[in-house]
Amino acid sequence: MTIGQLSRRTGVRIKVLREYEGLGFLYTLGRSESNYRLFGEEALWCVRVVQGLRSLGLTLKEIKELVTVYLDRPSEPIDELLDEKLAQAAARVEARMADLQVLHRRILGFQAAEAGAQPPPSELAGLFASDPRRVSVKSAS
Numbered sequence: 001m002t003i004g005q006l007s008r009r010t011g012v013r014i015k016v017l018r019e020y021e022g023l024g025f026l027y028t029l030g031r032s033e034s035n036y037r038l039f040g041e042e043a044l045w046c047v048r049v050v051q052g053l054r055s056l057g058l059t060l061k062e063i064k065e066l067v068t069v070y071l072d073r074p075s076e077p078i079d080e081l082l083d084e085k086l087a088q089a090a091a092r093v094e095a096r097m098a099d100l101q102v103l104h105r106r107i108l109g110f111q112a113a114e115a116g117a118q119p120p121p122s123e124l125a126g127l128f129a130s131d132p133r134r135v136s137v138k139s140a141s
Contacts, residue, residue: 010047017047023064024071025050057089084096 003021020026021037029038053063062085069078077094096133 001040003039006039006043010046020050021123023060025063056086057093058085060132062088069119
């Protein structure tokens with residue numbers, strides 16, 4: 001099948017499939033006489049594996065490390081390496097969740113200030129108070 005057919009069958013954009021191929025993630029059959037990339041049914045499995053790993057938060061670099069071990073050392077199990085990469089992904093998710101919680105608290109504080117339930121956060125009050133258009137209007141009055 002061509003890359004367009006692979007894209008339609010997997011729902012993955014052609015540009016992404018080309019990137020996957022460049023990274024060595026896809027089994028290919030070479031090229032046609034017209035120089036089209038050709039893929040067998042095995043490529044569908046490759047895309048499912050990569051998309052599954054991406055859905056777990058692994059980066060392309062981490063997937064590349066897994067694929068390299070998987071292809072270069074077929075007798076070596078990748079379970080430990082996969083566990084390590086998943087732990088790294090989980091740590092990134094936890095850090096992002098902490099960042100989002102801080103952001104959420106800031107948003108709630110700002111909303112409470114806007115509703116008059118509490119004074120505005122000082123950095124925001126200072127920013128609004130220093131608006132050059134409003135400062136110059138007050139000076140002109």
